[in-house]
Amino acid sequence: MDFALTEEHLMIRDSAREFAERSLRPNAARLDAAEEFPVDAIKEAAEHGFLGLTVPEEYGGAGLGNLHASILLEEINAADPSVGVTISVHMSLFCSMLAKHGTEQQKSKYLPLLASGELIGAYCLTEPNAGSDAAAVITKAVKVDGGYTLTGTKSWVTTGPHAGLFVVYAVTDPDAPKGKGMSAFIVEAAYDGVSAGKKEEKMGLRASSTTEIILDDVFVPEENVVGELNKGFNIALDTLDGGRIGIASQAVGIHRACLEASIKYSSQREQFGKPINRFQAIAFMMADMATDLEAARLLVHKAAWLRDNGLPCTKECSMAKLFASRACNKAAQDAVQIHGGAGYTKEFDVERYFRDARITEIYEGVTDVQRIVISRNL
Amino acid sequence: MSDLVTNFDLSEEQEMIRDTVRQFAREVIAPGAAHADEHKELNEAAWDGMVELCLPGLPFSEEWGGAGFDNLSYSIAVEEISRVCGSMGLTLAAHVSLGTWPIYAFGSQALKERYLPGLCSGEFMGAYALTEPGAGSDSASTQTTAVLDGDEYIINGAKCFTTNGSYSKCFVITVQTNAELGSKGIMAMVIDRDQPGFIIEPGEEKLGMRGSDWVNLVFQNCRVPKDAVLGEEGEGFSTFMKTLEGGRISIAALSLGIAQGALDQALAYSNEREQFGMSLNKHQAVAFKLADMETEIQAARHMVYHASRLKDAGRAYGAAAATAKYFASEVAMRATYEAIQIFGGNGYSREYPVERMYRDAKLCVIGEGTSEVQKIIISRDLLKRFASNNG
Numbered sequence A: 001m002d003f004a005l006t007e008e009h010l011m012i013r014d015s016a017r018e019f020a021e022r023s024l025r026p027n028a029a030r031l032d033a034a035e036e037f038p039v040d041a042i043k044e045a046a047e048h049g050f051l052g053l054t055v056p057e058e059y060g061g062a063g064l065g066n067l068h069a070s071i072l073l074e075e076i077n078a079a080d081p082s083v084g085v086t087i088s089v090h091m092s093l094f095c096s097m098l099a100k101h102g103t104e105q106q107k108s109k110y111l112p113l114l115a116s117g118e119l120i121g122a123y124c125l126t127e128p129n130a131g132s133d134a135a136a137v138i139t140k141a142v143k144v145d146g147g148y149t150l151t152g153t154k155s156w157v158t159t160g161p162h163a164g165l166f167v168v169y170a171v172t173d174p175d176a177p178k179g180k181g182m183s184a185f186i187v188e189a190a191y192d193g194v195s196a197g198k199k200e201e202k203m204g205l206r207a208s209s210t211t212e213i214i215l216d217d218v219f220v221p222e223e224n225v226v227g228e229l230n231k232g233f234n235i236a237l238d239t240l241d242g243g244r245i246g247i248a249s250q251a252v253g254i255h256r257a258c259l260e261a262s263i264k265y266s267s268q269r270e271q272f273g274k275p276i277n278r279f280q281a282i283a284f285m286m287a288d289m290a291t292d293l294e295a296a297r298l299l300v301h302k303a304a305w306l307r308d309n310g311l312p313c314t315k316e317c318s319m320a321k322l323f324a325s326r327a328c329n330k331a332a333q334d335a336v337q338i339h340g341g342a343g344y345t346k347e348f349d350v351e352r353y354f355r356d357a358r359i360t361e362i363y364e365g366v367t368d369v370q371r372i373v374i375s376r377n378l
Numbered sequence B: 001m002s003d004l005v006t007n008f009d010l011s012e013e014q015e016m017i018r019d020t021v022r023q024f025a026r027e028v029i030a031p032g033a034a035h036a037d038e039h040k041e042l043n044e045a046a047w048d049g050m051v052e053l054c055l056p057g058l059p060f061s062e063e064w065g066g067a068g069f070d071n072l073s074y075s076i077a078v079e080e081i082s083r084v085c086g087s088m089g090l091t092l093a094a095h096v097s098l099g100t101w102p103i104y105a106f107g108s109q110a111l112k113e114r115y116l117p118g119l120c121s122g123e124f125m126g127a128y129a130l131t132e133p134g135a136g137s138d139s140a141s142t143q144t145t146a147v148l149d150g151d152e153y154i155i156n157g158a159k160c161f162t163t164n165g166s167y168s169k170c171f172v173i174t175v176q177t178n179a180e181l182g183s184k185g186i187m188a189m190v191i192d193r194d195q196p197g198f199i200i201e202p203g204e205e206k207l208g209m210r211g212s213d214w215v216n217l218v219f220q221n222c223r224v225p226k227d228a229v230l231g232e233e234g235e236g237f238s239t240f241m242k243t244l245e246g247g248r249i250s251i252a253a254l255s256l257g258i259a260q261g262a263l264d265q266a267l268a269y270s271n272e273r274e275q276f277g278m279s280l281n282k283h284q285a286v287a288f289k290l291a292d293m294e295t296e297i298q299a300a301r302h303m304v305y306h307a308s309r310l311k312d313a314g315r316a317y318g319a320a321a322a323t324a325k326y327f328a329s330e331v332a333m334r335a336t337y338e339a340i341q342i343f344g345g346n347g348y349s350r351e352y353p354v355e356r357m358y359r360d361a362k363l364c365v366i367g368e369g370t371s372e373v374q375k376i377i378i379s380r381d382l383l384k385r386f387a388s389n390n391g
Helices: A007-034 A039-047 A066-081 A081-101 A106-115 A232-268 A281-309 A314-344 A350-361 A367-376 B012-038 B044-052 B071-082 B086-106 B109-121 B180-184 B236-272 B283-312 B318-348 B354-364 B371-387
Strands: A119-124 A140-144 A149-160 A165-169 A181-187 A194-199 A210-221 B125-127 B144-151 B152-163 B168-176 B186-192 B198-202 B214-225
Touching: A007 A039, A007 A066, A007 A081, A007 A350, A039 A081, A066 A081, A066 A232, A066 A281, A066 B186, A081 A106, A081 A119, A081 A149, A081 A165, A081 A350, A119 A149, A140 A165, A149 A165, A149 A181, A149 B109, A165 A194, A165 A210, A165 A232, A181 A210, A181 A232, A194 B125, A232 A281, A232 A314, A232 A350, A232 B044, A281 A314, A281 B371, A314 A350, A314 A367, A350 B318, A350 B354, A367 B168, A367 B283, B012 B044, B012 B071, B012 B086, B012 B214, B012 B354, B044 B086, B071 B086, B071 B236, B071 B283, B086 B125, B086 B168, B086 B186, B086 B236, B086 B354, B109 B125, B109 B168, B125 B152, B152 B168, B152 B186, B168 B236, B180 B186, B186 B214, B186 B236, B236 B283, B236 B354, B283 B318, B318 B354, B318 B371
Parallel strands: A119 A165, B125 B168
Antiparallel strands: A140 A149, A149 A210, A165 A181, A194 A210, B144 B152, B152 B214, B168 B186, B198 B214
8 A cells, every 4th residue: 555646646736736826726716707718728738738648648648647637637626627627528538538449540640639739629428318317319320421420419518619529429220229329439520510509507617618519410430430339338438437537536626625715714714702713613614624535535546546557447436426526515515604604705716616516416427327336336 | 372383284364375475486586586696686576576465564563564464474475485586585584584673673663663664565675784894603793883972873884795785775783882891882773875974885796696685884984863773772782683583584484495496396307307218206316315305394394484483472482593594594405405416417507496596595504694603502592401400
């Protein structure tokens, strides 16, 4: 057992923290209020090489793993979870998916562009009637000369109109049992017939862009099928294991921001003649918050370590996501509580953390889906 | 009188209020709730409808233009409105319990004549200003000062988070007359909106209850006649504490309504939404969430109605109000949180009301005494009774 992070881990943490404090935190409230996609922040993250962190070196990335990514994402999310989710989806649901399942041709064509941030990746699985029941997708891919034509509507696509590449899961064998006839396709945003639909008005993560992606008779060349035909659902699920590490890391980041804000406010705010952190009611809330944070982070790091070592990790990824997202929401509720009336206003960041935290228990598998995964693996 | 608090049936009058307000809330308030939240503006048409139903004066005697109903009827009205719109529930609760009741209970004949008819008819709203930037949970540390100068007090200081302020004609405020006396030096006064030296500033943007108005108040050498004092000098703080006891029942009713509204939404959505080939409510995980919500809401309703009945019976209700407020507001947090969970991604979207309900619910565990303040009250009451029983 060795809980120490390597120098390389610490270097990533420090450079990500420096970037987050300098370029993300000062703008987060403004971008949230304006619902403005953080174009400059994503560009700067690309310049730091963060977008290609997990892309193999031969394709222009840093060739690092899930634990490195988790450490990076905690820092980014502690400052701005809207930027955090954009990077997490790009990294874990696109880059890592392609690096693992893509052909040599797909990888050499797309990974360098993804690593440099020239193209941002997005993930299209969910549909209006396929949420938790993801195998129920009806977007169809019909075989034509030289490829497939895709038709359907994908919902809740993170990064939507700002993405350059989508991985789209569509039905290639409608007669196969549910989930057995689905394939994964790389779809360029520039292809004819791809458009962004309705933009979601969300409680939080308001600077991230979440839209429908509409596929209207989109021709996708044969060579853009990822992995084996009709085995796409397995890729979708395997990818989500990694994605859950990303979202769990996001939860850890928001959780830490809540704790840090609470420590700061409770040491400055005086009531009944002393700083409120001297009251057990407040101090114990923070003790629980800190303990939960530690537990969540350890679960996330363990899941990332398992995945980096090629060990089975499906159950552990779900456990990390389940625990970290719930703990994060408790922390956000308590952080607002510690701030009292002030925390209910936009003068303090905890108001935003409270709204941002709520999504971590929903996307990339709601909590009950994590429980399905965990219980089936027992 | 013995069955006063064990009779769980509603009277015909109480049922009538419930049915009338329920229908009104669904037809008139609900359609505008999302708009009010999004645009951060009070739904004035909804208030006008509440005025027509005589809700602003519901629990006050007809002598002052009130409707003469009991406090339980009033709690039920707040509950039914909050079920579709927390902001309008809060508007009514703050107007009745905080803005009007202290004048009704403690005001001089002159003050009552000046303000109660307008408050009861809903011509204008009432507001209550206790909280200051430096005096939140520690409300006795009021820094706003009142210095006697002839027949007038000169007021200086600032108040924050004053609900309904933009629409209020009169403001019940606390001031410190003599800092050396601590809470005994606190006095309550009613200040008219038009008083020179009294400035009303817009409040900060809020997480929720965005369709409810709040303002910040500034007093700069504001001169107020002596007859604006509410109750006896030196008893201002207890006047405020008593006002808050009633206010807590209303926030408990508000919480109860929000929780019930979240359950209403979760029931409808889980019945209609299918995943894995069946409606969501056929999955145990979802059905059991609904069962937990229902159980907690029933318990909260008993507590809210019990506290209301105690007040109607003229019995002490401070501790009952605190337990009801603490419990019901936490139930509202859990119910709205779980309702979003049942809605999944849609629950995070502003297209469905549960997203707003969760943000609104968070006010309930903070306003009119945080959950922590309620626990101070509940535990002190408990320890006092323990000590007196064990002499």
